[in-house]
Amino acid sequence: xxxxxxxxxxxATQPGRSGPAPFSLxxxxxxxLTYRALLSRRRALFLxxxxxxxxxxxxxxxALGGADDGTAKTLLSGFALATMVPxxxxxxxxxxIGPEIDDGSIVYLLSKPVRRSTVIFTKLWVAMGVTMxxxxxxxxxxxxxxxxxxxxxxxxxxxxxxxxxxAYSAIFLLLGVVTRHAVIAGLVYALVWEALIGSLVPGAGDxxxxxxxxxxxxxxxxxxxxxxxxxxxxxxxxLVAVTVGATxxxxxxxxxLTVASDE
Amino acid sequence: xxxxxxxxxxxxxGNVVAVNDVSxxxxxxxxxxxxxxxxxxxxxxxxxxxxxxxxxxxxxxDGAVIWRNEQVYRHIGVVPEREAMYDxxxxxxxxxxxxxxxxxxxxxxxxxxxxSTVEMEYAAGRRIETYSKGMRQRVKMASALVHExxxxxxxxxxxGMDPRQRLQLMELLRRMGADGRTVLFSSHILExxxxxxxxxxxxxxxRHAASGDFREIRRLMTDRPHRYLVRSxxxxxxxxxxxxxxxxxxxxLDLGERALLVQAVDxxxxxxxxxxxxxxxxxxxxxxxxxxxxxxxxxxxxxxx
Numbered sequence: 001x002x003x004x005x006x007x008x009x010x011x012a013t014q015p016g017r018s019g020p021a022p023f024s025l026x027x028x029x030x031x032x033l034t035y036r037a038l039l040s041r042r043r044a045l046f047l048x049x050x051x052x053x054x055x056x057x058x059x060x061x062x063a064l065g066g067a068d069d070g071t072a073k074t075l076l077s078g079f080a081l082a083t084m085v086p087x088x089x090x091x092x093x094x095x096x097i098g099p100e101i102d103d104g105s106i107v108y109l110l111s112k113p114v115r116r117s118t119v120i121f122t123k124l125w126v127a128m129g130v131t132m133x134x135x136x137x138x139x140x141x142x143x144x145x146x147x148x149x150x151x152x153x154x155x156x157x158x159x160x161x162x163x164x165x166x167a168y169s170a171i172f173l174l175l176g177v178v179t180r181h182a183v184i185a186g187l188v189y190a191l192v193w194e195a196l197i198g199s200l201v202p203g204a205g206d207x208x209x210x211x212x213x214x215x216x217x218x219x220x221x222x223x224x225x226x227x228x229x230x231x232x233x234x235x236x237x238x239l240v241a242v243t244v245g246a247t248x249x250x251x252x253x254x255x256x257l258t259v260a261s262d263e
Numbered sequence: 264x265x266x267x268x269x270x271x272x273x274x275x276x277g278n279v280v281a282v283n284d285v286s287x288x289x290x291x292x293x294x295x296x297x298x299x300x301x302x303x304x305x306x307x308x309x310x311x312x313x314x315x316x317x318x319x320x321x322x323x324x325d326g327a328v329i330w331r332n333e334q335v336y337r338h339i340g341v342v343p344e345r346e347a348m349y350d351x352x353x354x355x356x357x358x359x360x361x362x363x364x365x366x367x368x369x370x371x372x373x374x375x376x377x378x379s380t381v382e383m384e385y386a387a388g389r390r391i392e393t394y395s396k397g398m399r400q401r402v403k404m405a406s407a408l409v410h411e412x413x414x415x416x417x418x419x420x421x422x423g424m425d426p427r428q429r430l431q432l433m434e435l436l437r438r439m440g441a442d443g444r445t446v447l448f449s450s451h452i453l454e455x456x457x458x459x460x461x462x463x464x465x466x467x468x469x470r471h472a473a474s475g476d477f478r479e480i481r482r483l484m485t486d487r488p489h490r491y492l493v494r495s496x497x498x499x500x501x502x503x504x505x506x507x508x509x510x511x512x513x514x515x516l517d518l519g520e521r522a523l524l525v526q527a528v529d530x531x532x533x534x535x536x537x538x539x540x541x542x543x544x545x546x547x548x549x550x551x552x553x554x555x556x557x558x559x560x561x562x563x564x565x566x567x568x
Binding site for chain 2: 021027028029030032033037040107109110112114116255256257258
C-alpha cells in the first residue's frame with residue numbers, strides 16, 4: 001500500500017458545499033438502500049407469500065363456488081384488509097428502518113449532510129409503496145377474481161387497502177425507530193388488536209386503522225355493501241392525524257437517535 | 264486547520280458515568296485515544312461523531328456544535344467499530360451510496376478513488392457479505408474517506424486485523440495525518456498507539472488520565488516503579504546487595520514462595536544492576552519476571568500520577 005499515492009490532500013472546506021442541507025422529501029440513494037434492504041432480507045418472503053395466498057384463495061373460491069358478493073366481502077374484509085394489509089405494513093414499515101438501527105449500519109446514513117426528516121420521509125414513501133404493491137394491488141385483483149367488481153367491492157376494498165397502507169407504514173416505521181422489538185409490537189397490534197379485538201369489541205373499532213379505511217370503502221362501494229364502525233369524516237381525520245403524527249414523531253426520535261456502542 | 268474540542272464533557276447512562284469531565288483538543292495529525300476496555304473511548308468517539316449527546320459540556324468542531332448538526336459531516340468521516348454494513352451491496356455500490364449521500368458532484372469517480380486509496384478495487388464488485396474482516400475494515404475506511412474529510416474518527420480500527428492488514432492501515436492513517444487531516448483512533452493496545460500516533464490521549468475509567476507526546480507518556484510508563492519477582496540460589500544475599508543501590512526502592516523476602524519481590528524505581532539502571540550484582544556475588548538467577556506488567560496496572564499508575 002505504501003507506493004500508492006494518497007488521495008488529493010484537500011481537506012479544506014470546499015466552496016459551494018456549506019450551508020444547511022436543503023429540506024427535501026426524498027433522497028434517491030436512501031430510497032435505493034431501503035428497498036434493496038427490504039427485498040433482500042429473508043422476511044421479504046412474507047411479502048410475496050401473503051398476496052400469493054390471497055390470490056390463490058380468491059381463485060379457488062371463485063372456481064368452486066362461483067361469483068358471490070357475500071364470500072367476496074368475507075375474504076376481502078376478513079383476510080385481506082384485517083390481516084394481510086397490516087402484516088405487510090409491519091414487514092415493510094419496521095423493515096424499512098428497524099434492522100439498520102438494530103445492527104448499527106444506520107450510522108452510514110446518519111453521518112451524512114442529509115436531514116433526518118429526509119431520511120424518514122424517503123423511508124416512509126418506500127414502505128408505503130411496498131405495502132401498496134404487496135397488499136392493496138393484490139386486494140383489488142382478488143376482488144376482481146371473486147366477483148368481478150360487483151357492488152364496486154374490488155375497487156372499494158382496494159381503496160381501503162391503499163389508505164390503510166399509508167397509515168400502517170407511518171405507524172410501523174415509527175415503531176421501527178423507537179423500539180428494538182418493533183416486529184413483535186407490530187404483530188401484536190396487527191393480529192391481536194386489528195384482526196381480533198377490532199372485529200369483536202365494538203368500541204375498539206373506533207381506534208382501528210382497518211375501520212377508518214372501511215369508512216372510505218363504504219363510501220366507494222354501492223350503498224350498504226360495506227359497513228364501518230366509524231363515520232367517513234371521523235375515519236379520514238383519524239387516518240390523517242395518525243399518519244402525520246407518527247411521521248412527525250419518527251423524525252423527532254431519529255434526530256435524537258443515540259447509536260449504542262459495544263462498550 | 265481543523266480542531267475537535269471537548270469542553271468539560273461528561274456522559275452518564277442512568278447511574279453509570281461513562282465519561283467524567285473530559286476536556287481535550289484534537290488537532291491535525293494522528294492522535295491515539297488509549298485506554299483499557301470499557302474506559303469510555305467509544306462513548307467519547309460517539310460524542311465526537313455526533314451519535315451521542317454529552318450529558319454536560321460541549322463537543323465542537325472548529326467552534327460548531329456537533330450534536331444534531333448534520334452539516335459537520337461534510338468535514339467528518341466516521342469508521343464505526345461495529346461490523347454491520349449494507350452487506351447485500353457490493354463494496355463499490357456501498358462506497359458509491361456514501362458518495363451520493365454526501366452530495367458529491369462526481370460520486371462514481373469519488374467512490375473509485377476512495378476504493379483505490381484502500382486498495383480494494385480488486386474486490387469492489389463482490390458483495391460485502393463475502394468480505395473478510397480486513398476487507399470490511401478497508402471498505403469502511405473508503406466510505407469514510409470518499410468525501411475527503413478533514414477529520415477522520417476511527418473506533419478500534421485494528422481489532423481483529425491480521426498483522427499485514429494492520430500495517431497497511433497504519434500506513435494509510437499515517438499518510439492521512441501527514442496530509443494535514445485530523446485523524447483520531449481509539450485502541451486499548453499500547454504498541455499500536457505508540458507506532459502510529461504522534462500524540463496520545465489516555466482515558467481510564469471515564470477520566471482523562473494523560474495527554475501528550477507518546478515519548479512523554481512512554482517515559483511516564485517506564486519510570487513508574489516496576490515490580491519483579493526474582494528466584495535465585497541465595498535470595499537473602501541478593502537482597503542485601505540490591506538494596507545498596509538507589510535504583511531499588513523496596514525488597515520483600517517471601518519465604519513461603521521462596522522468592523524475592525523487588526520494587527525498582529529506575530527501570531534502565533535496575534535491569535543492568537541485577538545481573539551484575541548476581542555475577543559479582545556468585546548467585547545464580549533462576550527466574551526474573553515482572554509482576555505488574557498488565558496494561559491496567561500501567562493505566563492505574565498514570566491515573567495516580
